[in-house]
Amino acid sequence: MIKGPIGVFDSGYGGLTVLKEIVAQLPQYDYLYLGDNARAPYGPRSFDTVYQYTLQCVEWFFSQGCSLVVLACNTASAKALRTIQQNDLEKIAPGKRVLGVIRPTTEVIGSLSKNKTVGILGTHGTVQSGSYPIEIAKFYPEVKVYQEACPMWVPLIENNEHQGPGADYFVRKHIDHLLAQSEGIDTILLACTHYPLLADKIKQFIPADIQLLSQGKIVAESLQDYLDRHPEIAGKCSTGGQITFFTTDSTEDFDNHATTFYGKPVKSSHLQH
Numbered sequence: 001m002i003k004g005p006i007g008v009f010d011s012g013y014g015g016l017t018v019l020k021e022i023v024a025q026l027p028q029y030d031y032l033y034l035g036d037n038a039r040a041p042y043g044p045r046s047f048d049t050v051y052q053y054t055l056q057c058v059e060w061f062f063s064q065g066c067s068l069v070v071l072a073c074n075t076a077s078a079k080a081l082r083t084i085q086q087n088d089l090e091k092i093a094p095g096k097r098v099l100g101v102i103r104p105t106t107e108v109i110g111s112l113s114k115n116k117t118v119g120i121l122g123t124h125g126t127v128q129s130g131s132y133p134i135e136i137a138k139f140y141p142e143v144k145v146y147q148e149a150c151p152m153w154v155p156l157i158e159n160n161e162h163q164g165p166g167a168d169y170f171v172r173k174h175i176d177h178l179l180a181q182s183e184g185i186d187t188i189l190l191a192c193t194h195y196p197l198l199a200d201k202i203k204q205f206i207p208a209d210i211q212l213l214s215q216g217k218i219v220a221e222s223l224q225d226y227l228d229r230h231p232e233i234a235g236k237c238s239t240g241g242q243i244t245f246f247t248t249d250s251t252e253d254f255d256n257h258a259t260t261f262y263g264k265p266v267k268s269s270h271l272q273h
Contacts, residue, residue, distance in 0.1 A: 003238035004065025005030035008072050009057050012040035013158070013254070014193030015072030016261035018101065021216030022070070023243065025224055030238045032064055035258075037249035038273060041154055042075040043123030043192075050125065054080035055088060060271070062093050067236035070223065071100045074122055074191050074215075078102060078129035097233055101193070101215050102131050104222030109189060110140025112211065117184035120147040121174065121202075122191035123154065132191060146185060148178035150192075157194045158257065167201060175205045189213045197260065246271045 008019045012035045019033055036042075036057055042050050054076040061069045071077045077100030084098050109118055120132045127149040136145050152170040156162045179185060188210055190196055196214040203212060227234040245268035247254035258266035 001236065002065060003236055004067060005032040005242070005244070006237050007031075007058075007061035007064070007066035007069035008033045009054070009061065009069060009076065010035055010071075010073040010193060011042035011053075011075065012037045013257050013261045014154075016258055016266075017193050017196050017214070018070070018072035018216045018219050019243075020262050021220040022223055025217075025220035026227070027241055028239045030240045030242045031244070032061065032066060033243065033245045034060065034271065035245075035247045035249075035254060035268075037247045037254060039248065041123070042073065042079075043125040043151070043154065045075075045125065047079045047129075050075055050079040051083055055084055056273070058084060058088075058098055059092065062096055067096045068233055069096070069098045070219070071098065072193055072219070074101055074131075074193065075125040075129075076100070078126045078131040095236075097230075099223070099226065101219050102135055102191075104219050105189060105191075105213075105215050106132060106135035107139055107222070108218060109136060109187065109213070110143045112213065113143065113187040115184045115186040116140070116143045117182055117186060118143055118145050119178045119181075119185040119188040120145060120191045121150055121153075121178065121188060121195060122147065124149040124151050126191055132189070144182065144184070146178060146181040148174050148181075150174040150195075153198060154192065154194050157197050160260070162198050162201065167198070171198060171201050172205045175202060179206070185210065187211050187213060190215065194261075245269070248273050 081100040127147045133145040156167050247268045251268045254268045
């Protein structure tokens with residue numbers, strides 16, 4: 001059997017915050033990361049466009065020998081994952097699997113909230129899709145979910161302004177909007193893989209007793225559990241501890257930004273679309 005790396009996909013850099021935690025949890029596997037930076041951001045794009053882009057990238061991962069692809073992007077998970085799982089996999093690669101970041105998070109979030117009241121901070125696309133309220137309701141029908149779209153947060157992070165005083169206004173504005181929806185919110189989920197870079201700033205504007213959740217560790221633990229339960233998939237994943245990075249845009253730009261998200265230097269190759 002030919003083994004291949006685990007694919008990790010994002011529209012840009014954010015998925016690196018997830019990859020970092022996956023590698024920490026499962027360092028033995030090989031990983032192939034692709035950032036579709038040339039077509040980012042996915043957040044404001046239509047469902048159909050996000051689906052087409054994501055499917056193209058998934059097919060590329062399959063062509064590179066990946067049997068398992070993780071969509072480390074909330075927008076792609078919200079707008080494309082279900083269609084790919086239900087309509088495409090059977091036709092293009094019946095033995096392969098595509099997972100997202102929404103389900104692992106929604107499976108545990110209800111158990112982490114004492115008040116059963118959860119706030120979601122995400123891109124416009126993720127919030128508009130309704131994926132989080134829908135999925136949380138399947139596991140925890142008693143949990144109330146409040147959402148707030150934060151369209152300025154990704155540009156602030158990608159322009160390296162997220163630590164500066166200019167970010168305070170936009171962080172406070174959206175935190176205030178979210179918390180105004182319910183006094184019971186005791187758990188806030190950062191439902192965009194960029195947002196962990198704003199976590200320290202967000203904590204300045206929320207009460208100390210509200211817990212702030214990032215997705216990386218949750219997704220990494222869920223992936224470990226998935227591979228434990230599916231040895232037939234785990235057996236197709238190569239174990240050399242190698243990590244390879246690709247971007248559809250400038251490698252120089254990608255490498256400069258990626259260090260911020262991944263926490264260590266990254267050297268990428270260019271993928272022509």
